Amino acid sequence: MDAHTHSYQDSPHVYVLSPKDLLATNVRSPFFCAGVHPWHVARGGFERVQWWAQQKGCVAIGETGLDRLHPAWEQQLRLFQQHWDLAETLSKPMVLHVVRSSSDIMQLLKARRPKTPWLWHDFTGPPEALPRLLKLHPELYFSCGLRLLQRPNFAGIWAMIPQERRLLETDEAVVTIQDVYKRAGVTETELKPNFQRLFPQVIV
Numbered sequence: 001m002d003a004h005t006h007s008y009q010d011s012p013h014v015y016v017l018s019p020k021d022l023l024a025t026n027v028r029s030p031f032f033c034a035g036v037h038p039w040h041v042a043r044g045g046f047e048r049v050q051w052w053a054q055q056k057g058c059v060a061i062g063e064t065g066l067d068r069l070h071p072a073w074e075q076q077l078r079l080f081q082q083h084w085d086l087a088e089t090l091s092k093p094m095v096l097h098v099v100r101s102s103s104d105i106m107q108l109l110k111a112r113r114p115k116t117p118w119l120w121h122d123f124t125g126p127p128e129a130l131p132r133l134l135k136l137h138p139e140l141y142f143s144c145g146l147r148l149l150q151r152p153n154f155a156g157i158w159a160m161i162p163q164e165r166r167l168l169e170t171d172e173a174v175v176t177i178q179d180v181y182k183r184a185g186v187t188e189t190e191l192k193p194n195f196q197r198l199f200p201q202v203i204v
Contacts, residue, residue: 001188001195001204002177003143004033004063004095004121004169011177012195012204014059016095022048031202033060033095035083038067041075046082053090059199061087062095063121066104084114093117093198102129109136117141117198122171124148127157134162141198143167146175149183158184167194 002013008028009015015029022034022045034052036045052058064083066076087094093116098105106129117139124147133140142161145168148154158166168180168191181188196204 001168001191001202002170002180003119003141003167003195003198004145004171005177006172007170007174009170009177012202013177014095014199014202016063017052019043019045022052027057029057031057031059031199033062034058035062035064035095036079037063038065038076038079038097038099039070041072041079046079049083050086053086053092058092059201060093060095060119061090062119063097064094065097066099066101067097068100068104070099080108084112088115091116093119096120097122102126102133106132106136109133113137114139119143119167119198121145121169122147123157123161124151125157127160130160134165141165141167141194143169144184145169145171145180146173146183147171149180154184163190164194164197167191167198 002009005013006016015032017032017034019040021027034049061083064080114137119141121143122145123142142165170177
């Protein structure tokens, strides 16, 4: 079970539509998420996200989010709010890309409480923010990949994530999800309830 991937997998997975995919009308993966990545906000394309979001295989909105290392901050904020509105209109989870902006996310959560679950993909910390984030949004899930697995503090951060909020992903890494589980020392059985709770449409 791969919670977030940019490649097609043999096992159950949620595929992330690329900018090229957004312009198409079909994709190989039966289950996917649709959004404008913060790196690509200058390209626009939200109208295509709206179209894809209503297709049968769309199980989440995103990835969207905030990235302090990239320009067009005001556009990022505006598109993030548009994705948030769309997720709640369609009652779908939202997938987050967050880089050096966890404090910004918390400020937004203080002003508005989400009505659907969120998935913070490629979570690497800061671990001290976890209690505050979960207090602001109890239905916040955290998906980890190779970036965190390769760090010496992986075990400590993983342990701080509530068991019922943990997921694993391949993201853009050239690796199988089975290898990610093996490296994490986790079985798919352990995370299956979390995956099914967040993505009930995906057949596991």
